[in-house]
Structure formats: structure tokens, C-alpha cells
Amino acid sequence: MKYPAPSAALAHTLWLLSARARGGKHWIANANCEFQSITIAEQTQPVSVQALSSRNQSYVLSPRSAWINYAKEEANRLAPRKLQWLAKILGDSIFFPLSLLLRGSGLDRAVSIGNRLISTNLYPDWSLQEFKNLTEELVSEYPNYPYIFRNICPEVNPHFYDYLQRCGWSLVPARMIYLCDPQNPAVWKHNHVKKDVRLLHSEDIEIVGPEQMKNGDLPRLRDLFRQVFIHKHSTLNPDFTIDFFEFCLESSFLELHGLRHKGQMVGVLGVYEFQGSNWITTPLIGYDTTMPQELGLYRRLMALLLQIAKQKNKRLHYSSGASEFKQARGGLAYLEYTAIYSQHLNTREKLCNKLFAKTLQYIAPRILKRVDQY
Known part of the structure; x- marks a missing residue:
């Protein structure tokens, strides 16, 4: 018998309790960290x-993986095979100095706030005073560490960018993201959306809702996720453990949806919401990469996500990647930032943080927008 899932607030509390007791690797195999907690606006x-x-840490935890290692992988991936040697030389000329600055900044041991080890963290709206209180408490509790705050986008949380800057944080470009409002009728008029919705509701593949998921499905769902995000893309993506999948099934920390074809699961979607946020996103998506492309598994999953967002009356955070695909389905491109605070550190670390931030503020938007075209 499957019992009703706990509330979203309780699910987040249970996630954090387990993370504090067992460390990040309990949820993410490549996230070696300890967890503590802090209170912001009574949350x-x-x-x-x-x-x-290290090179093995997921980018959702490690600034080095996010800004250096992942970027190097992308540069090599985008370069024509015959020119990969040149891309490596050019990449090293950029990334080696950045790597030295990152090491000198102390960001390799950064404390991350509000990070649930997923690609896109969602936040409620906090006030300027709450950010001031947070910064003061961090300096008191963690005086020897720099701090980072991921997933800052003015279009998602309109005041965060300004409030963090006013509290002395530096905003460093991190990635291009895509945002969509499924409540806008124009989204559903896109030809690609119309075709995807028709495909989603064709009878050859069954849509499996959260209430239909079973424990026996979870190893297969994890395999589907890993086929795409780990094997196809990068080992720097978060490698969700089977414990994480079990927790999602029990608590709806991520609401699991699936696609079944001829009795076998062939697609999985994990929908994430956060209390107080008007957005949903999907940190977990996967499909059987051996199936014929004509089945359109990714198209079906993204159509399902769009449909769920509309049903929940939420705006949709498409996250990053697959730029052309998402823009053809109502996604608008925006820069997302990671906030860094280092005002309390020694002179060398403050200087390295300042130079690191200034460098990325100058070059990252150009690179991210250029890469976004591929």
C-alpha cells in the first residue's frame, strides 16, 4: 500500500535531515560534502x-567543476574533431589562469547556501533585511570560507540580484537558462508544441503518473537518467543515487512521472517545486537512448513537463541546455548567476575572488551566448 506523500515543506526537511546525517553522497554519488543548516525568513x-x-565533484556542488571542468568539456565537445588540439590549447590559455584564481580565492572549499544538489534551486522571495541577516550570520558561523549562492536570475526572483549586490556579494555569470510561461496561450500555438502534445497523447506509449510508480521501477528510472545525463553528457552532472529515487517516490521531493512502452519504462521526469516559488523545474530527466529516435521520447517528456506546469498554474524553468529545442517551445533565454561573498576573507583571497569575478563577468556572457547558438 502506498501512503500519501508528506507536504513539500516536510519533504524538504526530511531531505536536509538525511543530508546532515549522511552527507551529500547519500543523495548524489559525486557530491562529497557535509551539510548543516541556517534559517532565512523562518525557513x-x-x-x-x-x-x-576534485575533478569528480558534480558541478551542482563544486565551483571548479561548474566554471572550469565542465566548461573545458563543453569546449572540447563543440570543437570539430580535427581542431580539438587547437581548442585544448586555447582552452588551457583561458582556464589555467582562471583555475589559479579559483584556487587562490578559496572557492574550492566554498560554503553553499540553499543548495539541494540539483541543477536548479528555487527560492521564495526574501527581503533585503533577510539577506543582510543571512550574510552577517554566515560571517559569524563560517568565518574562514567564501560563500556561494547558486541559481540567481532577475527574471525568476526579481529582487535577489539587487539585494545580494547591496549586501556585498558579487554576481558571476554561470549559465544560460530558458524560462517559459505556460499560462500564455501563445506558447501553445508554437508548431513544435502542438506536434509534441499530439505525440505525447498517442497511444503507443503510456504516461505513468506519480501514483502509479512502484519501488520496482526505480532502478530502471535511475538507469534512464544516467543514460542521458551521465553517459551521454557528463560525469560532472549530479549522479542521483537509488536512495534519492526512493526518497522521491516516498516524499515527492521530486514528483516522478514516466513513460512506459510495451511494459517497460522508457522515460522519466522529476518535477521540482518549492513552497513560496511561482516556478517549477525538472532537475531529473532521462530516457532510453537505444530506442528509435522516431519515438520522440525527449519531446514527449518536455511536452509532459509543459503540460504539468500549466496544470499547476506555475511558470516553467526549463533550466539550461538544448537551447534551440527550448526556444522553439516558448523558452526565452536569460543569464543566470552565482553569487559569491568574500568580503570577510584575507587580502589574497579577496583579491583572487575579485579578479575571478571580474574576469568571468567580462568573458562569460560572450562565451555563454555564443555557445548557446550551437
Whole structure:
């Protein structure tokens, strides 16, 4: 018998309790960190304290993986095979100095606030005073660490960018994201959306809702996710453990949806909401990469996500990647930032943080927008 899922607030509390007791690797195989907590606006938020960053740490935890290692992988991936040697030389000329600055900044041991080890964290609206209180408490509790706050986008949380800057944080470009409002009738007039919705509701593949999911499905769902995000894309993506999938099934921390073809699960979608946010997103998506492309599994999953967002009366955070695909389905491109605070550190670390931030503020928007075209 499947019992009703706990409330979203309780699910987040249970996630954090387990993370504090067992560490980040309980939920994400490549997230070696400890968890503590801090209170913002009477809400308990996770605080991750990572072990020294390594090449194996997921980008959702490690600034080095996010800004250096992942970017190097992308540069090599986009370069024509015959020119990959040149791309490596050019990449090293950019990334080596950045790597030195990052090391000198202390960001390899950064404390991350509000980070649930997913690609896109969602936040409620906090006031300027709450950010001031947060910054003061962090300096008191973690005086020897720099702090980072991921997933800051003015279009998602309109005041965050300004409030963080006014509190002394630096906003560093991190990635291009795509936002969509499924409540806008124009979204559903896109030809690609119309075709995808028709495909989603064709009878050859069954849509499996959260209430139909079973424990026996979870190993397959994890495999589908890993086929896409780990094997097809990058080992720096978060590698969700089977414990995480079990927790999502029990608590709806991520609301699991699936696609079934001839009795076998062939697609999975994990929908994430946060109390007080008007957005939903999907940090977890996967499909059987061996199936014929004509089945359009990714198209079906994204159509399902769009449909769920409309049903929930939420705006849709498409996250990053697949730019052309998402823009053809109502996604608008925006820069997302990671906030860094280092005002309390020693002179060398403050200087390295300042130079690191200034460098990325100058070059990252150009690179991200250029890469976005591919």
C-alpha cells in the first residue's frame, strides 16, 4: 500500500535531515560534502560544506567543476574533431589562469547556501533585511570560507540580484537558462508544441503518473537518467543515487512521472517545486537512448513537463541546455548567476575572488551566448 506523500515543506526537511546525517553522497554519488543548516525568513535552508574540490565533484556542488571542468568539456565537445588540439590549447590559455584564481580565492572549499544538489534551486522571495541577516550570520558561523549562492536570475526572483549586490556579494555569470510561461496561450500555438502534445497523447506509449510508480521501477528510472545525463553528457552532472529515487517516490521531493512502452519504462521526469516559488523545474530527466529516435521520447517528456506546469498554474524553468529545442517551445533565454561573498576573507583571497569575478563577468556572457547558438 502506498501512503500519501508528506507536504513539500516536510519533504524538504526530511531531505536536509538525511543530508546532515549522511552527507551529500547519500543523495548524489559525486557530491562529497557535509551539510548543516541556517534559517532565512523562518525557513531552514541547507548549507553545504564541501571537501576540497576534485575533478569528480558534480558541478551542482563544486565551483571548479561548474566554471572550469565542465566548461573545458563543453569546449572540447563543440570543437570539430580535427581542431580539438587547437581548442585544448586555447582552452588551457583561458582556464589555467582562471583555475589559479579559483584556487587562490578559496572557492574550492566554498560554503553553499540553499543548495539541494540539483541543477536548479528555487527560492521564495526574501527581503533585503533577510539577506543582510543571512550574510552577517554566515560571517559569524563560517568565518574562514567564501560563500556561494547558486541559481540567481532577475527574471525568476526579481529582487535577489539587487539585494545580494547591496549586501556585498558579487554576481558571476554561470549559465544560460530558458524560462517559459505556460499560462500564455501563445506558447501553445508554437508548431513544435502542438506536434509534441499530439505525440505525447498517442497511444503507443503510456504516461505513468506519480501514483502509479512502484519501488520496482526505480532502478530502471535511475538507469534512464544516467543514460542521458551521465553517459551521454557528463560525469560532472549530479549522479542521483537509488536512495534519492526512493526518497522521491516516498516524499515527492521530486514528483516522478514516466513513460512506459510495451511494459517497460522508457522515460522519466522529476518535477521540482518549492513552497513560496511561482516556478517549477525538472532537475531529473532521462530516457532510453537505444530506442528509435522516431519515438520522440525527449519531446514527449518536455511536452509532459509543459503540460504539468500549466496544470499547476506555475511558470516553467526549463533550466539550461538544448537551447534551440527550448526556444522553439516558448523558452526565452536569460543569464543566470552565482553569487559569491568574500568580503570577510584575507587580502589574497579577496583579491583572487575579485579578479575571478571580474574576469568571468567580462568573458562569460560572450562565451555563454555564443555557445548557446550551437
